[in-house]
Amino acid sequence: MADEAYHEFVPEGAAFVSVLAHDPDKQHTILCNSMSKNYGISGWRVGYLITNRQLISQIVKLQQHLVTCAPTLLCYYLAKHFDYILEYTRPQIQRVVALRNRMALLLADRNVECLPGDSTFYLFASLGASRMQSKDFADTLLAEHGVGVVPGIGYGASCDRFVRLSVGTESEERLIHGITTVASLIEKTQ
Known part of the structure; x- marks a missing residue:
C-alpha cells in the first residue's frame, strides 16, 4: 500500500x-x-x-x-474544472516546495536538523540537545511565544524528540519568525 x-x-x-x-x-x-x-x-x-x-x-x-x-456537487465541480484547478494550483505547489526548501536551509543554518524528506509541505525538526520532550516543547513554544508546532509524540514514541513544522499556509516572514523561535527555544533548553 x-x-x-x-x-x-x-x-x-x-x-x-x-x-x-x-x-x-x-x-x-x-x-x-x-x-x-x-x-x-x-x-x-x-x-x-x-x-x-x-x-x-x-x-x-x-x-x-x-x-x-x-458531496456529489463537489465531485461534479472537480470533474468540470479539473484542468483549471491543475493550472492554478501547480504554481502554488511549486512556490510551497521552494519555500519549504528555504525553511529547511534556515533550520540547518541554526543547527536544527530535520529528518530527510522532500515531498510534502512539512518539516520534521529534531529537538537536538534540548532537554524537553516534544509535547512540553510544543506547549512552551505556543504558550510563551505564540508559535504552533505539532509534537512528534503524536506519531509514536520514536518521534518524541521531533516537532512537525508546516510551511504550507504562512507567509515567509512569519515562518522565519517561527523557525528562529524554535531554534532559540532548543538552544535555551539544552
Missing part, C-alpha cells in the same frame, strides 16, 4: 515515480492518493484508490459503510 498524497510536491527537476510503475497490473499494490491535498482543496476530502478489480470491489463494500462520501 502506497500513500502518494503528496506526489505533486517533488523538488524542481526531480521526477515522481509512482509505485504502480513497479506493478502495472496492480496485483500486489494499492495506491492511495488525494486530490484534496495536491490541488489545494483539503477541506473537500476528495481522494482515490487504485488497485486490482477484485480488491476494489471488496474495498467498496467497506467504504460504503465506514466513510461518508464527498
